[in-house]
Amino acid sequence: MRRTRRPEARPDEILDAALAAFSELGFAGARIEDVAARAGLSKGAVYLYFESKEALLKALVRRLADRVVGAAENLAASDGVDAEKTLRSLLTYMALQLSNPRVSAAPRIVIAEAQRFPEIASYYRSAVIDRAERLLAGLIDRGVAQGVFRDIDRAVALRGCAGPMLVHMLLSTVFKDPGNPGPDPEILANGIADVILNGLKAKDGASP
Amino acid sequence: MRRTRRPEARPDEILDAALAAFSELGFAGARIEDVAARAGLSKGAVYLYFESKEALLKALVRRLADRVVGAAENLAASDGVDAEKTLRSLLTYMALQLSNPRVSAAPRIVIAEAQRFPEIASYYRSAVIDRAERLLAGLIDRGVAQGVFRDIDRAVALRGCAGPMLVHMLLSTVFKDPGNPGPDPEILANGIADVILNGLKAKDGASP
Amino acid sequence: MRRTRRPEARPDEILDAALAAFSELGFAGARIEDVAARAGLSKGAVYLYFESKEALLKALVRRLADRVVGAAENLAASDGVDAEKTLRSLLTYMALQLSNPRVSAAPRIVIAEAQRFPEIASYYRSAVIDRAERLLAGLIDRGVAQGVFRDIDRAVALRGCAGPMLVHMLLSTVFKDPGNPGPDPEILANGIADVILNGLKAKDGASP
Amino acid sequence: MRRTRRPEARPDEILDAALAAFSELGFAGARIEDVAARAGLSKGAVYLYFESKEALLKALVRRLADRVVGAAENLAASDGVDAEKTLRSLLTYMALQLSNPRVSAAPRIVIAEAQRFPEIASYYRSAVIDRAERLLAGLIDRGVAQGVFRDIDRAVALRGCAGPMLVHMLLSTVFKDPGNPGPDPEILANGIADVILNGLKAKDGASP
DNA sequence: AATGAATGAGTCTTCATTCAT
DNA sequence: TATGAATGAAGACTCATTCAT
Numbered sequence: 072m073r074r075t076r077r078p079e080a081r082p083d084e085i086l087d088a089a090l091a092a093f094s095e096l097g098f099a100g101a102r103i104e105d106v107a108a109r110a111g112l113s114k115g116a117v118y119l120y121f122e123s124k125e126a127l128l129k130a131l132v133r134r135l136a137d138r139v140v141g142a143a144e145n146l147a148a149s150d151g152v153d154a155e156k157t158l159r160s161l162l163t164y165m166a167l168q169l170s171n172p173r174v175s176a177a178p179r180i181v182i183a184e185a186q187r188f189p190e191i192a193s194y195y196r197s198a199v200i201d202r203a204e205r206l207l208a209g210l211i212d213r214g215v216a217q218g219v220f221r222d223i224d225r226a227v228a229l230r231g232c233a234g235p236m237l238v239h240m241l242l243s244t245v246f247k248d249p250g251n252p253g254p255d256p257e258i259l260a261n262g263i264a265d266v267i268l269n270g271l272k273a274k275d276g277a278s279p
Numbered sequence: 280m281r282r283t284r285r286p287e288a289r290p291d292e293i294l295d296a297a298l299a300a301f302s303e304l305g306f307a308g309a310r311i312e313d314v315a316a317r318a319g320l321s322k323g324a325v326y327l328y329f330e331s332k333e334a335l336l337k338a339l340v341r342r343l344a345d346r347v348v349g350a351a352e353n354l355a356a357s358d359g360v361d362a363e364k365t366l367r368s369l370l371t372y373m374a375l376q377l378s379n380p381r382v383s384a385a386p387r388i389v390i391a392e393a394q395r396f397p398e399i400a401s402y403y404r405s406a407v408i409d410r411a412e413r414l415l416a417g418l419i420d421r422g423v424a425q426g427v428f429r430d431i432d433r434a435v436a437l438r439g440c441a442g443p444m445l446v447h448m449l450l451s452t453v454f455k456d457p458g459n460p461g462p463d464p465e466i467l468a469n470g471i472a473d474v475i476l477n478g479l480k481a482k483d484g485a486s487p
Numbered sequence: 488m489r490r491t492r493r494p495e496a497r498p499d500e501i502l503d504a505a506l507a508a509f510s511e512l513g514f515a516g517a518r519i520e521d522v523a524a525r526a527g528l529s530k531g532a533v534y535l536y537f538e539s540k541e542a543l544l545k546a547l548v549r550r551l552a553d554r555v556v557g558a559a560e561n562l563a564a565s566d567g568v569d570a571e572k573t574l575r576s577l578l579t580y581m582a583l584q585l586s587n588p589r590v591s592a593a594p595r596i597v598i599a600e601a602q603r604f605p606e607i608a609s610y611y612r613s614a615v616i617d618r619a620e621r622l623l624a625g626l627i628d629r630g631v632a633q634g635v636f637r638d639i640d641r642a643v644a645l646r647g648c649a650g651p652m653l654v655h656m657l658l659s660t661v662f663k664d665p666g667n668p669g670p671d672p673e674i675l676a677n678g679i680a681d682v683i684l685n686g687l688k689a690k691d692g693a694s695p
Numbered sequence: 696m697r698r699t700r701r702p703e704a705r706p707d708e709i710l711d712a713a714l715a716a717f718s719e720l721g722f723a724g725a726r727i728e729d730v731a732a733r734a735g736l737s738k739g740a741v742y743l744y745f746e747s748k749e750a751l752l753k754a755l756v757r758r759l760a761d762r763v764v765g766a767a768e769n770l771a772a773s774d775g776v777d778a779e780k781t782l783r784s785l786l787t788y789m790a791l792q793l794s795n796p797r798v799s800a801a802p803r804i805v806i807a808e809a810q811r812f813p814e815i816a817s818y819y820r821s822a823v824i825d826r827a828e829r830l831l832a833g834l835i836d837r838g839v840a841q842g843v844f845r846d847i848d849r850a851v852a853l854r855g856c857a858g859p860m861l862v863h864m865l866l867s868t869v870f871k872d873p874g875n876p877g878p879d880p881e882i883l884a885n886g887i888a889d890v891i892l893n894g895l896k897a898k899d900g901a902s903p
Numbered sequence: 904a905a906t907g908a909a910t911g912a913g914t915c916t917t918c919a920t921t922c923a924t
Numbered sequence: 925t926a927t928g929a930a931t932g933a934a935g936a937c938t939c940a941t942t943c944a945t
Contacts, residue, residue: 650858
């Protein structure tokens with residue numbers, strides 16, 4: 072049907088379609104035909120651009136990883152020196168992003184398939200998790216230097232910051248109660264940032 | 280070959296086997312035969328106890344959900360009145376539990392398959408998430424009454440408490456770096472509890 | 488349950504059950520368990536009496552064949568000398584018998600399975616068809632000698648006499664219209680006998 | 696191997712293959728692979744044209760039903776006004792047709808499977824049996840008007856006419872004695888038509 | 904570049920049959 | 925005799941992948 076359209080955009084269109092299909096049906100549950108249909112192509116055409124279903128998944132994860140962390144890195148880099156303010160921006164940005172099913176699909180798919188595709192798990196670890204940890208560590212370093220953050224274990228910080236975002240994402244997508252719209256994302260994002268930042272604050276020692 | 284062995288234990292043995300198989304191979308990737316082999320049975324025998332592969336998954340989720348939340352509820356109930364102390368116990372307990380692959384398999388499988396099996400998502404929401412939220416809300420209520428917690432949005436509290444645990448679980452299972460043993464679970468659990476509790480503390484208002 | 492009942496009757500009870508099950512579900516569609524359930528026994532018990540499912544079918548056909556043709560032979564033998572009258576009795580008897588699903592099940596099962604079990608087809612041919620043909624031939628002979636029947640080809644006579652009965656059976660069982668009770672069996676039986684007997688009558692040559 | 700051959704003819708080719716396979720092996724006994732092999736295709740290809748094995752059976756019955764009754768109706772329509780002559784043509788035609796295994800397969804399969812597939816039984820009743828009854832009733836009406844047939848019950852007529860054909864078919868296919876070629880079909884067909892027509896003749900009342 | 908017919912390996916599921924009790 | 929748990933072979937059906945056009 073709609074043939075004549077920037078043919079060099081095909082791979083990206085197919086990845087968009089794959090994102091939609093995998094996100095909706097799961098990787099195992101989505102057939103190549105589902106991806107093709109969503110891309111407005113025939114089954115066979117997908118193989119002109121991707122070697123196999125698994126290659127499609129890998130390419131998808133790669134693209135998504137780049138996008139997400141890249142955006143976060145840009146945000147952090149362009150946001151001045153105030154560590155607390157930057158972290159709050161970052162947390163709010165992530166919470167809002169992850170409320171969007173198009174974005175949340177990525178980590179969901181990875182979580183779902185990582186067990187079966189160690190290569191993907193390992194790629195994601197280095198391309199996203201490690202990078203995110205580095206980004207966060209930099210921020211904490213800065214905050215500690217500025218005297219606003221306690222010098223907590225970076226592993227703890229990562230879990231503390233990423234976790235609430237992730238749960239928020241799950242609760243607003245897979246486990247969304249159809250009869251319950253859920254709290255307003257912006258308010259929630261701020262509330263979560265409040266708790267985390269409060270948790271990181273230097274004021275008074277935390278544990279007894 | 281070896282027939283007739285504690286036949287009343289069969290369903291539970293099969294569920295154990297299914298947990299192992301699904302956790303390792305994913306639900307879609309595990310064949311009934313994989314489950315059967317792990318249970319020391321033949322393919323056909325599984326069908327004497329469970330109607331279908333999907334029924335097996337549902338039964339598994341049901342059993343796991345009961346176990347996990349039940350344990351948490353017991354812990355909370357038996358832990359005295361000090362809300363902060365109880366919450367810390369709970370968080371540490373969860374962090375330690377979730378470092379155990381046998382336990383973490385449950386939420387991992389659910390997250391992975393929830394998209395494809397709305398029934399499971401909805402069951403898990405009411406049987407685990409809602410229950411956990413209620414448990415946590417009770418604790419916060421108590422803490423607020425005791426003057427130790429801020430009266431924060433319960434939705435925020437849930438995300439704030441469950442999130443770090445979940446990320447911790449993912450990082451210590453699916454995304455575990457084989458070459459890197461990771462931080463000591465107990466220390467980490469305490470560190471996470473510190474951040475969260477500090478985040479919830481009543482002392483000073485959170486955001487600027 | 489009902490255990491203590493002439494145990495030597497078991498095989499017959501099982502055959503009754505098999506008749507019901509095969510007739511309802513077809514031979515391929517009926518499981519041994521269906522037969523067992525109808526006989527009030529366990530699956531395994533059936534194998535104490537019959538070697539295999541196929542053996543069960545063969546035994547069933549054998550028993551049914553004996554019954555039906557035996558009855559017809561007795562009727563013919565005990566019915567005096569008037570060939571026309573005897574044939575009419577026989578035809579009416581068959582039509583009535585075949586309206587009964589318990590009886591019609593036999594030929595239906597045989598017709599359905601004969602293709603797959605040549606042994607059964609061949610047994611049925613010799614045990615039922617050939618015997619029926621002989622019985623009929625004897626009657627025709629007598630009728631010809633008495634001057635009441637034309638001396639028609641015996642193969643034609645068999646087809647002419649058995650056919651209407653068979654179609655009647657099919658129309659009143661498998662193809663029965665649930666909303667339509669169908670004609671009264673007795674009236675129909677007589678009508679059919681009329682046509683056939685008229686067709687066999689000696690009076691005038693048949694077609695030009 | 697040999698791909699892309701008159702692809703529009705595929706469904707019909709597959710139905711031909713199914714007819715052969717079902718007729719030889721029975722519906723339950725024939726594997727999809729048997730059908731595929733006979734059509735010169737692979738297992739999977741059959742599913743490109745038919746949803747399921749049962750759908751294949753239904754399509755087959757539908758096609759066969761159309762063919763057979765259609766042919767009979769055409770014959771009856773094109774055969775002039777003499778009712779007796781037309782009926783004789785029809786009976787002879789049917790007898791000859793049914794001696795051909797390709798044709799006889801249809802009713803045999805239907806009889807065999809009708810019990811298990813009520814939908815098929817009901818379709819066959821309306822698409823074949825009812826139509827045949829209507830065709831025959833029209834002929835009898837005409838014959839009665841012409842004074843050549845007795846005004847007999849149409850249900851009796853149907854059984855009287857169709858029955859001998861059906862038995863003839865069974866005896867020349869499923870119950871065929873391999874060592875016995877059987878009577879010549881044409882002579883037999885004429886003999887049967889003689890008996891039936893004689894049975895229907897108006898001359899003298901039939902039974903006392 | 905694109906199609907879509909075709910393939911065939913792979914999986915769930917069923918069920919005749921066996922056997923320890 | 926009788927049970928019913930267990931087996932394993934077999935078959936319907938799916939779908940990733942190929943390839944002639």
